[in-house]
Amino acid sequence: MIRAIRRLGGMLLTLVVSSFIIFAAMFAAPGDPVTFLIGNPENMTPERIASVRAQYHLDEPMLLQYWHWASGALTGDFGQSFHYHQPVIDILATRVPITLSLVCYASLLLSIGGIMLGVLAAVKRGRPSDTLIVGSTTLAASIPSFVLGIAFVALFAVQLRWFPVAGAGSAGMNRIYYLTLPALTLAIGALAIVSRVTRQSMIELFSSDHVEAARATGLAERLIVRDHVLRGSWGPIITMVALVIASLIAGTVAVETVFGISGVGSLLVDAINTHDFPVVQAVLLFMVVAYMVVTTAVDLLLPILDPRIKQKGVSA
Amino acid sequence: MKKSTHTGIRVTIGFAAVAALGLTACSSDGNSGNEEPQALEAPFAAATPRAAGPVESVTWMLGGEPTTMDADIDATTADDTILANTCDRLMQVQPDLTLGAGIASSAEWTDDTHVVLTIRQDAVFHDGSPVSTEDVVWSMKRHAAEGAAESDEYQNVVSIDQTGTDKITVTTTQPDAIFLQAMAGDGGIIWNPRVIEAEGDNFGSPSSASACSGPYQIESWEPGSQLTIVKVTNYWNTDVQALAERVVFRWADESAIANSLKTGEADGAYLENAGAAVAFMGSSDVSVFQGPSTNAWVLETTDRGALTDARVRQALSLALDREGIAAAAFSGLAQPWKTPVGAGAWGYEVDAFQQAFDALEGAPAAPSADNLEAAKQLIAEAGAPSAPLVIGSNGSSTHNVIANALVAAAKAIGLEAEILVVPQAQYGDFYSDAELRGQADLWPDEYYISKNDPLGFYKNGKSTAGVNFGVFSDPEYDKLVEQGYAATDDAKRAEITIELQKRWVENAVWIPVVATPATLIMSNTVTGVPSSAAYIYYPWAVDLGSSKE
Numbered sequence: 090m091i092r093a094i095r096r097l098g099g100m101l102l103t104l105v106v107s108s109f110i111i112f113a114a115m116f117a118a119p120g121d122p123v124t125f126l127i128g129n130p131e132n133m134t135p136e137r138i139a140s141v142r143a144q145y146h147l148d149e150p151m152l153l154q155y156w157h158w159a160s161g162a163l164t165g166d167f168g169q170s171f172h173y174h175q176p177v178i179d180i181l182a183t184r185v186p187i188t189l190s191l192v193c194y195a196s197l198l199l200s201i202g203g204i205m206l207g208v209l210a211a212v213k214r215g216r217p218s219d220t221l222i223v224g225s226t227t228l229a230a231s232i233p234s235f236v237l238g239i240a241f242v243a244l245f246a247v248q249l250r251w252f253p254v255a256g257a258g259s260a261g262m263n264r265i266y267y268l269t270l271p272a273l274t275l276a277i278g279a280l281a282i283v284s285r286v287t288r289q290s291m292i293e294l295f296s297s298d299h300v301e302a303a304r305a306t307g308l309a310e311r312l313i314v315r316d317h318v319l320r321g322s323w324g325p326i327i328t329m330v331a332l333v334i335a336s337l338i339a340g341t342v343a344v345e346t347v348f349g350i351s352g353v354g355s356l357l358v359d360a361i362n363t364h365d366f367p368v369v370q371a372v373l374l375f376m377v378v379a380y381m382v383v384t385t386a387v388d389l390l391l392p393i394l395d396p397r398i399k400q401k402g403v404s405a
Numbered sequence: 406m407k408k409s410t411h412t413g414i415r416v417t418i419g420f421a422a423v424a425a426l427g428l429t430a431c432s433s434d435g436n437s438g439n440e441e442p443q444a445l446e447a448p449f450a451a452a453t454p455r456a457a458g459p460v461e462s463v464t465w466m467l468g469g470e471p472t473t474m475d476a477d478i479d480a481t482t483a484d485d486t487i488l489a490n491t492c493d494r495l496m497q498v499q500p501d502l503t504l505g506a507g508i509a510s511s512a513e514w515t516d517d518t519h520v521v522l523t524i525r526q527d528a529v530f531h532d533g534s535p536v537s538t539e540d541v542v543w544s545m546k547r548h549a550a551e552g553a554a555e556s557d558e559y560q561n562v563v564s565i566d567q568t569g570t571d572k573i574t575v576t577t578t579q580p581d582a583i584f585l586q587a588m589a590g591d592g593g594i595i596w597n598p599r600v601i602e603a604e605g606d607n608f609g610s611p612s613s614a615s616a617c618s619g620p621y622q623i624e625s626w627e628p629g630s631q632l633t634i635v636k637v638t639n640y641w642n643t644d645v646q647a648l649a650e651r652v653v654f655r656w657a658d659e660s661a662i663a664n665s666l667k668t669g670e671a672d673g674a675y676l677e678n679a680g681a682a683v684a685f686m687g688s689s690d691v692s693v694f695q696g697p698s699t700n701a702w703v704l705e706t707t708d709r710g711a712l713t714d715a716r717v718r719q720a721l722s723l724a725l726d727r728e729g730i731a732a733a734a735f736s737g738l739a740q741p742w743k744t745p746v747g748a749g750a751w752g753y754e755v756d757a758f759q760q761a762f763d764a765l766e767g768a769p770a771a772p773s774a775d776n777l778e779a780a781k782q783l784i785a786e787a788g789a790p791s792a793p794l795v796i797g798s799n800g801s802s803t804h805n806v807i808a809n810a811l812v813a814a815a816k817a818i819g820l821e822a823e824i825l826v827v828p829q830a831q832y833g834d835f836y837s838d839a840e841l842r843g844q845a846d847l848w849p850d851e852y853y854i855s856k857n858d859p860l861g862f863y864k865n866g867k868s869t870a871g872v873n874f875g876v877f878s879d880p881e882y883d884k885l886v887e888q889g890y891a892a893t894d895d896a897k898r899a900e901i902t903i904e905l906q907k908r909w910v911e912n913a914v915w916i917p918v919v920a921t922p923a924t925l926i927m928s929n930t931v932t933g934v935p936s937s938a939a940y941i942y943y944p945w946a947v948d949l950g951s952s953k954e
Contacts, residue, residue, distance in 0.1 A: 120830035121837060128479070130836035130852075130872050131865065132557055138837060140552075173472045174479060175610055183628040239660070247664050254664035255657040257630065349657025349665075351470060351629035359469075362830055 100381050104374065108162070111373045112155050115366055122147060122364035126171055145171070158370065168367035172360065177371045181353065185375065187257045188341050188352035194268050195275035196334045203280045204326060207287020212314060214292055222284060230281035234340060238274040238347035245270055255349030271348040275340055279333045286329040290322040297321075324395045331387035335380040447682065447693040447738065448936075449922065451501040456933030456950025459648045463931055463949060466665055466674035467656040471632055474623070475609025476591040477553040485591065485941040486675065487654060490634055492617035493528065494593035495541070496585055498942045500935035502697055502752050502857045504586060508536060508595050508618075509573075512588075514893040517580045522573045529641040530597040531615040531622045536641075542567050544596040545575075555592035558584070580891035582898050586752065586856035590942055620647050620944050631655045634946065648933065648950030666691050666926055673927035673949075675940050679738035680803075682924050692929055693738075695922040697749035698938035699862070700853040701742055702730075702803075704796075704811060704916040705835070707842045708875030711790030717820075718876070718913035719767060720780035720787075721847075724814035728771040731919045734806035741770035742920035744906055745852065745862065749923070749938050752857030754899035761903040765910050768917050772817070780818045793821035797848030799832040807849040807918055842874060851921060855941075860889045860898060863905040866914050877914040 126141050127133050142148040146157055161168055167177040210222040229237075246254040258267030291314075294300055300317050304310075341354030349355075353372050360368035467483040476488060497507040509522040528536035542565055549559035561577040561584070568574040577584065587593065600616035601608050608616065611626040620642070624635040632654045636647045655671065659681045665671035669690065676682055682693040704721075706712045727741030743765045751758040769776050794815055798808040808824045815822035825845050827835075834841050835848050854861045864870060864886050868878040885905050892898035910917070923938040933948040934940065 118830065119828045120832075121834050124833040124837045127837070129557070130833075132871075133837045134871055144552075173470075174475070175473070179610075180628070183630075187629060242661075242664055247667055250668055253670060254668055255661035255670070256655060259630070346658060347661070349655075349661035351656070364830060 096385075100385075103381065104377065107377045108159065108370065108374055109155060111370055112158065112366075113151065115364075115369055116151050116154075118361075118364075120364055122171060122366060125363045125365075158367070167371045170360075170365055170368045172363050172365045172368070177367045180356070180368065181371055181375065184351060184353045184356055187350060188338065188345070188354060190264060191257075191268050191271055191275070191341060191345070191350065191352060192334065192337050194265065194272035195279075195337055196330075198272055199276035199279045199283055199333065200330050202276065203283025203330070204287050206280065207284035207326075208291065208314070208319060210284060210288040211291035211295070211318070214288070214295075219288075223288070226281035226284050229277045230279075232278070233343070234274050234278055235343040235347050237277060238271070238344055241270050241274055242347065257350045257352070268350075271344050271350060274344050274347075275337055278340075279337070282333060283326070283330055287322065287326050290325045291318050294318045294321045321395075324391060327387060327391060327394065331383050335383040338376050338379045447686070447695045447924070449695045451696050451937045451939075452935045452948070453692075453694050453925070453927065453932045454952070456648050456931070456948065456952065457954045458951045459650065460931055460949065460951045462651045462653060463649050463673070463946075464653045464655060464665075464671045466662040466671045467654050468659070468662070468674075468677045470629070470656045471626070471654070473609040474613065476594055477547055477550075477555065478609060479554050480591050482677065482941060483654075483656060487623075487632065487634065488591070488594070488617075489940060489942050490621040490652070490944045490946045491615065491619045491623060492594045493536075493619050494589055494595065494942065495522065495545075496589035496593055498589045498752075498857065498939050500937055500939045500943060500945075500948075502749050502937055502939055504589055504752060504857070507589065507593065508541060509588070512585050515574075517891060518577045520575045520577070520584065521568070522575065524571045524573060526571055527641055528595075528618050530600075530618045531637060532597060532600060534597065534599065536595055536597075536618050538567050538569075538571055538573060540598055541595055542573055543598045544594065545573075547596060547601075548592045548594070555587075555590070558587035558590070558592035579887075580893065582890050582893045583856050583858045583861050586858050586861070590855050620645055620947050621652070624651070645944075645947055647944075647947040649946050652946050652949070663926075666928065669928065671928075672931050673925065673934070676924045676926060678803075679921050679924040680735045682738055682926050683736040685926050690929055691926055694925045694927065694936035695738065696925070696935065696937035697747065697751075698853065698921065698923040699747045699750040699855075699857065700851055700921045700923075700938070701745055701747045702739070702807060702849060702851050702918040702921060703745045704807070704847045704849050704918060705852075705872075706847050706874065706876045706913075706915055707845060709795070709843055709846050710792060711787075711794060712846045713876055714787045715877075715912050716783040716787035717790065718916060719911075720783040720818055721811065721814055721820075722768050722913040722916045723776045723780040723783075724772050724818050725768075725916065725918070726771050726810055726814065727768070727919055730807055730810050733810075734803045735919065735921065738924060739919040739921045742917050743768040744859075744910055745915045745917045746854060746859055747920040747922070750854060750857055750859040750862060753895040757896075757899045757903065758859065761906065765907070767910055767913065772814070777817055784818055784820065789820065793823050794847070795823055795825050795845045797832070797835060797845040798824050798826050799829045800826050801829070804849050811847065811849075811916075836872065847916070849918065853938075858898075858902075859906060860886075860902045863889075863902060863909055866905065866909050873914070877912055879908065879912075882908050 123138050123141050127137060146154055170177050170180055173180055206222050210219045213219045242254055246252050252270045253267055256267055258264040295318055300313060303313050303317050341352055342357055345352045345354035346358055353375060357372045467486060469481060469483045471483045471487055472481055494507045495509045497505045499505045508525055508528055510525050511523045512520060514520050524538045524541050530536060545565045548555045549562055561579055561581045562575055563578055564576045566574050595618060597616040600614050604613050607613050611628050615622045620637055620640045621634040622637055624633045626632040633651060635651050659678060662674050663681055663684050685691045685693050706718060711717045731737060731739045731741055796808045796811050798804040812822045865872045866877055867883050867886050885901055889898055889901040892901055925936045930952055931949060932952040933950050934945045935943060
């Protein structure tokens, strides 16, 4: 119980600190939101600038502005977007599901693909297929996601016309179809790290005593791999997959822009460029929360999968 | 005027994507990519060929997500592209950018400070209620209210009064010849007060009801996904027979727009950056059209140092290679230009403006030996500045090309110049932040005006104008601007405006670079829409139809 409270307290503190850092960073960033709020250069008279500043509390000291924001956020009011002139919460509500489906789809692809490749490489360790897997996934990881995305669009959408070039589609199967290329783009970069961790932790176990013992009993190699090697390796694999998934949410920034998806990633890019403070603040906090949720979920999941782990965790 | 907001990352990714697109295009048709870059040409007209028949559904791409349908809060280009079809205005811009009648069947200046509008009594809002003269007065007052986005259009207006069943008299403090032009823009939208009052703060949001009376209305708006407009059944103006039943708007960055057109997922798009149309030159499925707009790239000048001397500005203008810029930054889809505002501003007396434009000197397309000699002479007279010139840039490829061309121009006439890169998000602050302006002598930017009257631009040369950053002051010029505003007669106003244009260009207040026409990419299956900048105010979807019967 105390642990849970302490943990919750830690998360809250993380939120407060990160929200403050984000706010301060936006505040210090070059560029004046007033320029975007007025828009028309011919209207940028000193009087108009002053009145817009006052209207948006931009003339107040940073701490006071932060207080305005934080007190609103506590009551669930994240303010109005400077650019969309709609409540930030409404804007996020339409975009979060799109980004989450993209991240879930990509997570599924990278965990299944990464773990399978890792198992294969571990079983065939030292053979050409191992080298091929390690080499090709490392190569794939070295390609920035927006370059890969552009190449995918050019090949699979424009040239072969297998997939749509832009958008997130409507609900259901249509969405899965639309999100396949973006999800692949996000997942491919992460394949290397997941397959490498899987391979490494399995190889270590292959030479451990209990595996040797199992082998001595004449158990089939297939069962040894499944019940003794892979089972013992879940800890590091799941920890790594979780960390990768948590970072995918930030990775959507480039991928959503390339694929013309209106999710939180592309929203963040636009909001930063137009100094839309309330939206930047809310999107980054969403990313922080998502990160904490994923890592916490893993901490809770690990002891169930691997009873050896009881009190340790990855923690946010 | 309004500023378009290109975003840095999008520009970068966009170029990479266009390059990728180019690669696949090469591999598919086997052309070699080593040919010299050539200046491309697209048909230039006010409108695309007439449609042959109606069309059920058209998918149209926007450069950004619509934000709000309340134009009094703000209207981006994406918002305007939709509002143009859903809302009627007091006046209406025509595809050729001249001014036509709208909800006001006629408008007449009775003296210097009174304009009388006659309001049509047969118009009907989307909710079925008639558009009354009171509703029009209410709408104008909403636009004029302090803090409303279009309130600057009403700055000379003292009162708006209903003076008859179908008459409204607008009283101004001083003559304002371009007030009626403004009434064809967002400041002239006629709102349904009952809807706006019922919606309250929700008005303009995706779930809001329509407060307009235009030939289309929003059928559905799924934020983050798409927005659909549908033809209004029994549109009150029976002269207008809309051809497109439904237009589905989607949005993406430039490269995704190009790809959507290429694969046939979308049928058309008005582009914010003409250069992006290059991927379609020579395409058999998609055509590129260009038409008049007021947009022009200019080098805006500050009073930081040497450029307060008109001779230095003139010399730089003479030495600038505008043709080179048009080819390098816009693949030839921009025109070397002698004035700081595009031909789309010539909404009246077009011939007079054209002749005056042709006669202008001081901004050659490509500098000749004589031009360079004259420029060097000017520098010799003015005395070479002690410090190098500083040119602002935000690092985008267009800004960099223009900034580098200016560095080359300066070198050619014996001046030193360097480039100051300012982050994308800060670049707009050149307009609002005197301290930032103090760091550069010039900065390139794309400027446009929302009314089709060059006077609306040249007023910026007044010594008191907000965007005259201290390099130009001429009492006679100031007087001419006032006379221009007083000249409600088009011919007279054109004459005065032409004189203003001459003085502006002679003094190189800002250095004109290239005019960027409105650029449209459209599938060959549909046609009919304007290819001019009229699409932000004129209901272009009514003309959009099938190219085959």
